[in-house]
Amino acid sequence: MLFKTLLLAGITILGSYAAVNDCNILKDIFTEYNLEVYWKLDSNECCRDSEYPVLIECNQNSQITKIHIENLYLEKYSISEKFCNFNALISLELINNGFKGNIPSCITSVTSLEYLNLSSNALTGTIPESIENLKNLKELQLSKNQLTGEFPEALGNIGSITDIHIDSNQLSGSLPHSLDNLLSIKSFDISNNQFSGELPEEFYNMYTLEHVYINNNAFTGQLDSDIGVFSSLLELDFTNNKFEGKIPSNISKLQNLEWLSLAGNKFTGDFPTRISKIQYLGYLDISNNNFSSIPTSIENLNYLGYIDISKNKNLSGELRLGKEVETCIMDSSICVKGGACKNKVNKCSGNVSQAVANDISENLNNLSNQDTAGNAIDTVDTTSGGNTDVSEEDKCWASIYGYPCCEGETKNNVYANDINGQWGFDFTTSTWCGIAPNKETVNSYNKKNGDNDECWSLELGYYCCVGCYVQSVTEEGSWGVEHNQWCGIPYYCNTQ
Numbered sequence: 001m002l003f004k005t006l007l008l009a010g011i012t013i014l015g016s017y018a019a020v021n022d023c024n025i026l027k028d029i030f031t032e033y034n035l036e037v038y039w040k041l042d043s044n045e046c047c048r049d050s051e052y053p054v055l056i057e058c059n060q061n062s063q064i065t066k067i068h069i070e071n072l073y074l075e076k077y078s079i080s081e082k083f084c085n086f087n088a089l090i091s092l093e094l095i096n097n098g099f100k101g102n103i104p105s106c107i108t109s110v111t112s113l114e115y116l117n118l119s120s121n122a123l124t125g126t127i128p129e130s131i132e133n134l135k136n137l138k139e140l141q142l143s144k145n146q147l148t149g150e151f152p153e154a155l156g157n158i159g160s161i162t163d164i165h166i167d168s169n170q171l172s173g174s175l176p177h178s179l180d181n182l183l184s185i186k187s188f189d190i191s192n193n194q195f196s197g198e199l200p201e202e203f204y205n206m207y208t209l210e211h212v213y214i215n216n217n218a219f220t221g222q223l224d225s226d227i228g229v230f231s232s233l234l235e236l237d238f239t240n241n242k243f244e245g246k247i248p249s250n251i252s253k254l255q256n257l258e259w260l261s262l263a264g265n266k267f268t269g270d271f272p273t274r275i276s277k278i279q280y281l282g283y284l285d286i287s288n289n290n291f292s293s294i295p296t297s298i299e300n301l302n303y304l305g306y307i308d309i310s311k312n313k314n315l316s317g318e319l320r321l322g323k324e325v326e327t328c329i330m331d332s333s334i335c336v337k338g339g340a341c342k343n344k345v346n347k348c349s350g351n352v353s354q355a356v357a358n359d360i361s362e363n364l365n366n367l368s369n370q371d372t373a374g375n376a377i378d379t380v381d382t383t384s385g386g387n388t389d390v391s392e393e394d395k396c397w398a399s400i401y402g403y404p405c406c407e408g409e410t411k412n413n414v415y416a417n418d419i420n421g422q423w424g425f426d427f428t429t430s431t432w433c434g435i436a437p438n439k440e441t442v443n444s445y446n447k448k449n450g451d452n453d454e455c456w457s458l459e460l461g462y463y464c465c466v467g468c469y470v471q472s473v474t475e476e477g478s479w480g481v482e483h484n485q486w487c488g489i490p491y492y493c494n495t496q
Contacts, residue, residue: 022046022064022086026056029082033074063088070095079118081106088112096120103142108133117141119165124148127166132157139163143189147171151190153178160184167213168192180205187211191237194218204229215239215261222246228253239285240264249475252277261285263308268292270474273460276300287311287329293472296320296462296479296486299338309334317471318348318481406433457488464490 023039023046030037035054039045047058057066064086070093078101083092089110095117102125103118113134119141126149127142137158147169155164156178164182167189174197175190185206191213198221199214207229219241228250230236236257244266252274254260260281267289275281276297281304288311298304299320308329309315321328321339328341335348406424410433413424422435456477457464465480465487472479478489 022058022062022088025082025085026064026067029080032080032082033072033077035072057091059088061088065089066091066093068093068095069097072097074098075100075122078102079104079107079123083107084110086110091115091117093117094121098122100124102126103128103147105130111135114138119143119145121145126150127152127155127171129154131155134158135160137161139165141165142169144168149173151175151195156181158182163187165189166193170194172196174198175200175203177202179203182206183208185209189213190217191215192217196220199224201226207231209233211235213237214241217241219243223248223251225250227251230254231256233257235259237261238265243267246270246475247272249274251275254278255280257281258303259283262289263287265289270472271295273297273474273476279303282306284308290314293474294319295472295474296481298322320486403431404433406435411435460488462486462488464488 023044024042026046027037027039027041038049044058044062046056047062047064050056053068053070053072055066055068056064059065065088067083067086067089068091075098077099079094079099081104083089083094084104084106087110089112092107092110092113093115096119099118099121101123103123105128107113107116108128108130111133114136115138116134117139120143123142123145125147127147129152131137131140131152132154135158138160140155140161140163143165144167147166149171150173151166151171153176155161156176159181161182162184163186165187168191170193171190172194175195177200179200180202185208188206188209188211192215194217195214196218199219201224204224204226209230210232211234212230213235215237216239219238221243222245223238223243225248227248231253233254234256236254236259239261240263242265243262246269247262247267249272251272255278257278258280260278260283263285264287267286269291270293271286271291273295274297275295276299279302281301283306284298284301284304285306285308287308291309291312292314294309294315298307299322302322302324304322304325306327307321307325308327309319310329310331312331315331316333317335318337319330319334320337321341323338323340325339326342328336328339328343328345330336330345332346335346337348339345406426410424410426424433424435425431426433457479460476462479468480468489470478470489471481471486476488480487480489
């Protein structure tokens with residue numbers, strides 16, 4: 001019993017000594033930085049009554065576990081190596097104090113550290129390779145300094161880390177292959193540096209990520225189809241790099257994504273049609289690329305409030321938006337259907353997008369404007385529409401532009417051809433009409449080819465087009481616009 005009493009007394013004495021020792025170390029740091037020491041010397045009272053911008057926390061043995069010093073004018077000083085002498089330190093936060101010089105290498109000997117934040121200073125040099133000694137580290141924040149060198153391979157070996165913020169420095173080189181050891185990573189911010197090269201395949205193994213910012217670097221290459229593994233991702237920013245090629249359709253698997261920016265790269269082709277699967281997407285910026293089409297499924301993004309598709313020289317025609325979109329940034333070659341755009345945009349008019357109407361009119365204007373007797377007749381004007389009083393049974397592709405199918409003798413004389421088919425002219429009503437109802441055309445085609453009358457777009461949730469005019473081509477197939485809705489160009493159309 002006496003032994004136990006002495007043992008407990010010894011622990012108490014040692015604990016008290018450790019606490020006093022910690023306060024004395026802190027006193028030396030304060031003296032070095034010319035800061036006022038607010039506690040009694042040779043006591044453990046440094047754990048009490050601390051106030052912002054200096055916050056001190058201690059454990060039950062009065063050992064210092066957290067040091068937070070922020071917004072002090074300490075530009076003349078470096079980070080003191082005395083910070084390396086706290087044996088129970090869990091959190092070291094020295095934020096926006098103007099510290100210069102290198103990160104003390106001895107910091108990596110404080111193996112109890114879980115949170116290290118040295119952001120918004122003027123630190124130079126490299127991130128120590130010995131950082132992997134911090135086996136318990138969860139958050140590393142070195143943002144807004146002047147650090148140089150590469151992303152340490154050793155940093156990728158800290159399996160416990162959840163947040164890496166080394167943005168706004170002068171770091172360069174490629175990303176290490178050790179990234180696939182980051183099994184708990186949630187936030188990865190390396191933006192505003194000089195990183196280059198392609199994203200290593202190990203990058204796509206950080207499937208626990210929720211926030212990714214690699215914007216304003218010099219990364220190259222194409223995005224891997226494995227991008228779909230980031231099922232927990234909320235924010236993704238690839239702005240201002242040198243990525244190229246098509247966006248993988250697997251991006252639609254990022255079903256929790258709320259914020260996406262791919263602006264300022266060299267992406268090409270059609271933006272994936274299944275973008276509507278990213279149901280919570282609220283911010284989309286794909287400006288300053290070379291995309292050739294935006295799918296109509298954008299309209300189904302019920303949470304989308306911001307969209308920027310400007311500076312894509314190959315984009316033109318109609319953009320359909322949901323009612324929640326308030327900020328709409330695009331070039332004058334795009335007209336907008338729907339949306340609640342607060343900024344000035346070019347609104348679409350008519351039942352068919354102006355780009356489609358203009359193309360059809362141009363085709364017809366180049367054809368003969370004479371009847372069989374040589375008399376001049378008016379050119380078909382698909383922008384204004386014609387007589388639409390025709391039964392559902394007799395509707396043909398011409399009805400989508402407001403014109404009936406030809407009946408009786410009018411079916412026997414072809415006065416014009418365009419991409420959709422043949423046009424007749426009813427002299428009784430002075431109206432253009434489409435020759436052959438759509439049903440007849442389909443049946444004739446299917447009889448010849450043995451196909452059914454359904455088309456590929458049905459499984460994607462879009463109707464088949466009646467006509468054959470192609471508005472856009474994506475990896476899924478050819479698309480048209482009819483009755484203000486996107487539709488798949490059916491099998492019987494020869495779109496090759």
